[in-house]
Amino acid sequence: MINKDLFKIDKSWMEKELISHLTEKIGDKVSMRVYTVKPSSTQMDFISLSNFLTRIIPHYVYSIKEIEDDIERQLRRNEKAIRKSNAELDEHELIEIIVKEKERVKNETWIDIFNQSRIFFKKKGEDYIGGKYGELMLFALVEGVLECKMVAHKIKHLTNVNDEIKGSDGVFLGNYNENKAILFGESKIMQSMSGAIVDALESINRYHNNSERAHNIDHELLIAREHIHKYNVDDIDDLYERLDPTSEDYKEQLLVHPIILMYERSFIKNIQKKAKTYEEFNEMISIELTNRLKRKQEVFDLVNKHVIEQKLEHSFLDFFLIPVDDVSKFRGAMDDKLL
Numbered sequence: 001m002i003n004k005d006l007f008k009i010d011k012s013w014m015e016k017e018l019i020s021h022l023t024e025k026i027g028d029k030v031s032m033r034v035y036t037v038k039p040s041s042t043q044m045d046f047i048s049l050s051n052f053l054t055r056i057i058p059h060y061v062y063s064i065k066e067i068e069d070d071i072e073r074q075l076r077r078n079e080k081a082i083r084k085s086n087a088e089l090d091e092h093e094l095i096e097i098i099v100k101e102k103e104r105v106k107n108e109t110w111i112d113i114f115n116q117s118r119i120f121f122k123k124k125g126e127d128y129i130g131g132k133y134g135e136l137m138l139f140a141l142v143e144g145v146l147e148c149k150m151v152a153h154k155i156k157h158l159t160n161v162n163d164e165i166k167g168s169d170g171v172f173l174g175n176y177n178e179n180k181a182i183l184f185g186e187s188k189i190m191q192s193m194s195g196a197i198v199d200a201l202e203s204i205n206r207y208h209n210n211s212e213r214a215h216n217i218d219h220e221l222l223i224a225r226e227h228i229h230k231y232n233v234d235d236i237d238d239l240y241e242r243l244d245p246t247s248e249d250y251k252e253q254l255l256v257h258p259i260i261l262m263y264e265r266s267f268i269k270n271i272q273k274k275a276k277t278y279e280e281f282n283e284m285i286s287i288e289l290t291n292r293l294k295r296k297q298e299v300f301d302l303v304n305k306h307v308i309e310q311k312l313e314h315s316f317l318d319f320f321l322i323p324v325d326d327v328s329k330f331r332g333a334m335d336d337k338l339l
Contacts, residue, residue, distance in 0.1 A: 009056050011144045017049045018322075019282065021289045026304055031318045033145070034293060036268075036285055037330075042275040044268060044325045046333035053136050054337040058110065060139050060150075061117040063227075071109045075102055121338045133334045134187030135169040138260045141320050146258060148174025148183050151239070152224035168203075171224045172258070173242055176316065180253045182242060184220060187260040189327050196261045197303055201310045204257045209311050221245060256316040265298075268325040289323070 014020070018035040025031050037049055058067065078101055083094060121132045139150050152171040172183040186203045188196040206216045225243045228236065241249040267288055275281035292298035299321060307313060324330060 009059055009140060009143055011147075013052055013140065014144055017052055019286070021286055022293050024293070024300070026300060027313075029314070029316045030303070030307060032293075032300060032303070032321060033319065034289060034321045034323075036289070036322065037324060039278060039281050041278060042281045043272055044329070046330045050330075050333035050337050053133070053140065053334065056140060057117040057121070057136065057338075058113045060136055061120055062113060067109065067113055070113075071106055074105050074109065078105060118338050121334075131187070131189065133331065134189040134260055134262065137262070137322075138170050138185045138187040138258065141260060142170065142172050142183065142185060142258045145320070146172075146174060146176065146183070146318065148172040148176070148181065148258075151243070152220070152227050167223075168220055171220050173239065176254050176256045176318075180242065180249070181256045181316075182250070182253050183256045183258055185258045185260070187262075189260075189262040189330065191264045191327055193261070193263040193265070193299060193323070194302060196263045197299070197306050200259045200261060201306050201312060204259070204312060204315065204317070205310045207255070207257075208315055217245065254316055256318060258318045258320065260320045260322070262322040262324060262327060262330065264325065264327055265323040267292075268323065272325060 014035075017038055019038055020033070020035055022034045023031070037044055037046060039045055040047065075098075079098055082097055082101060086094060086097065089097075121136075142148050143150060150170050150172050168184040169187045170183075170185040172185065174181060174183070176183070184204075184207060186200045188200045190196040190199070207213060210216065221243050225240060228239050228243065238249070241247045242253060244250050268285065271281060271284045271288065275284055289298070293300060303319065307315075307317065
């Protein structure tokens with residue numbers, strides 16, 4: 001079991017930012033969770049969601065142990081300087097100064113950490129459609145919904161733009177279906193629903209039916225093992241075992257793929273034109289989505305078709321589907337906060 005103290009984002013964020021419409025299983029191994037972003041007035045709006053995602057960026061890029069260790073190092077150095085330059089003060093007066101300094105250092109460190117984190121979300125080119133932002137959503141949803149802890153992501157290991165197509169969008173450890181699990185996640189934010197599904201499943205296929213399957217998995221596990229020491233846990237050996245493909249602990253785990261798909265649906269634009277109130281917008285979205293999904297005409301049949309084509313029926317796939325009116329609005333809201 002992953003210690004809950006490792007989770008530093010508030011699970012309640014989904015209730016504030018997203019509306020859950022449906023959770024359904026296709027067979028024994030494919031789960032589908034459907035969300036929409038909470039609107040503002042009668043329009044789908046990403047300002048609040050982008051505010052939340054921006055706030056958690058330091059927890060995405062750095063472990064809390066790294067941040068706390070950085071603060072402590074600075075405090076030890078500054079305390080020595082305070083004591084040396086204020087030798088005439090008694091201990092009580094020195095403590096008052098040190099306490100104030102601790103608060104200042106803590107605040108400045110978090111600001112610095114945030115500014116450092118922003119560099120990993122710089123735009124790479126005109127055809128970039130929020131890939132990094134999708135990885136951030138993956139982090140928030142897997143930790144929040146599945147309660148599995150991210151132990152590695154590729155974003156800090158890129159050396160050039162072309163590397164972005166390699167590697168999963170996040171490696172997580174936790175429990176899934178009441179069993180220990182390791183999770184290799186994918187996120188796709190695209191205009192086309194079918195394009196997002198195909199791209200995501202082709203990426204997942206690298207861990208199952210690809211000739212380089214062993215290399216791909218070893219690469220993910222190597223990155224995770226290199227960084228597991230950054231997490232403050234009581235039994236770090238257990239985590240290392242779960243990331244070692246030769247161990248029994250690793251072999252007994254489920255291999256699960258959480259998949260975030262954000263894509264455009266034209267009916268949302270039509271509802272935005274018709275709805276007269278916030279409540280009416282939410283009701284119309286919920287009715288339309290639920291009807292489409294229950295008829296399996298919206299996305300379920302398409303997912304099932306491509307799962308079969310990619311020969312992934314044996315895989316645990318957990319889809320987080322987020323239909324929107326315009327993916328560029330999400331990217332624009334995030335760009336406005338970060339770039």
